[in-house]
Amino acid sequence: MGTLDGKVVLVTGSGGGLGRASASVFAREGARIVGLDINIEANKETAELVRQQGGEMFEIAPVDLTDPDQVRLAVDHAETIYGGLDVIYNNAALVRFGPLPDYSVEDWRTTITGELDIPYFVSKFAWPHLVRRGGGVIINVASIAGMIGGEFPPMVGHAAANAGIIGMTRQLALEGARRHIRAVAISPGPTLTPLSDRDLGDDQAARDAITGKTLLKRFARPEEIVELAAFLASDRASYITGTNFAVDGGSTAW
Numbered sequence: 001m002g003t004l005d006g007k008v009v010l011v012t013g014s015g016g017g018l019g020r021a022s023a024s025v026f027a028r029e030g031a032r033i034v035g036l037d038i039n040i041e042a043n044k045e046t047a048e049l050v051r052q053q054g055g056e057m058f059e060i061a062p063v064d065l066t067d068p069d070q071v072r073l074a075v076d077h078a079e080t081i082y083g084g085l086d087v088i089y090n091n092a093a094l095v096r097f098g099p100l101p102d103y104s105v106e107d108w109r110t111t112i113t114g115e116l117d118i119p120y121f122v123s124k125f126a127w128p129h130l131v132r133r134g135g136g137v138i139i140n141v142a143s144i145a146g147m148i149g150g151e152f153p154p155m156v157g158h159a160a161a162n163a164g165i166i167g168m169t170r171q172l173a174l175e176g177a178r179r180h181i182r183a184v185a186i187s188p189g190p191t192l193t194p195l196s197d198r199d200l201g202d203d204q205a206a207r208d209a210i211t212g213k214t215l216l217k218r219f220a221r222p223e224e225i226v227e228l229a230a231f232l233a234s235d236r237a238s239y240i241t242g243t244n245f246a247v248d249g250g251s252t253a254w
């Protein structure tokens, strides 16, 4: 028996590193997954992985989640697949890094749109479905960049957007409580995904600069982040709402 038996989880960015791991762990716990991504191929690979592992996932792609009209259509479609939605896992994001003052207005807007608009749009259009279902859980994937400054890479847009996600989560929890909707945020520290591993390549100095702020002096594996998400999505976490959890190898402890 899984902790998410009978639940339907909507995962955004299900083709990416943390999104794929979350789909796999949620499915292992008995949930049926609807995965949204802009990347058709990557989303398909996730669905195949979930099925190989004995789980159920329906993929919807391409969806540009920065476009509110596409989000509304995709979320309404997602709700019909398994007859409802119980958990919204707001994981998709697009971010640009760079130092002041060179960080352009376009970098800023792309990041705020890619990191803050997406979870708002998805929450907004999923909300009526959760209310009709009698409640549910919204899990927003933020970042420790929303809690502390980050030296490497320079991240002004990322910091602002993720502080926004953490603030938005509190408000969703407040407005959702009377509707039996819980809202929580998870703030990962540096997590090594296939994409970031490839991008960092053999640049050991960059790897050390990123992991130096952790107490454990290493990256997280995606599974180390999403195990908490599976718990928070389950009824075992029924008294947890309105808060943010750092899963960061101790980065925010000092």
Ligand SMILES: NC(=O)c1ccc[n+]([C@@H]2O[C@H](COP(=O)([O-])OP(=O)(O)OC[C@H]3O[C@@H](n4cnc5c(N)ncnc54)[C@H](O)[C@@H]3O)[C@@H](O)[C@H]2O)c1
Binding pocket: 012, 013, 014, 015, 016, 017, 018, 019, 036, 037, 038, 039, 042, 063, 064, 065, 066, 090, 091, 092, 093, 094, 095, 114, 141, 142, 143, 144, 187, 188, 189, 190, 191, 192, 193, 195, 196
């Ligand atoms: N990897 C880390 O070190 C780290 C650390 C802290 C927080 N996070 C957060 O975790 C989440 C996932 O990160 P990741 O490392 O797996 O990223 P990723 O880039 O591997 O995955 C993001 C996914 O979102 C999708 N996506 C991007 N823009 C989209 C759009 N407009 N419409 C639909 N889909 C879109 C991408 O196609 C991709 O599949 C993000 O919210 C990120 O901010 C990651």
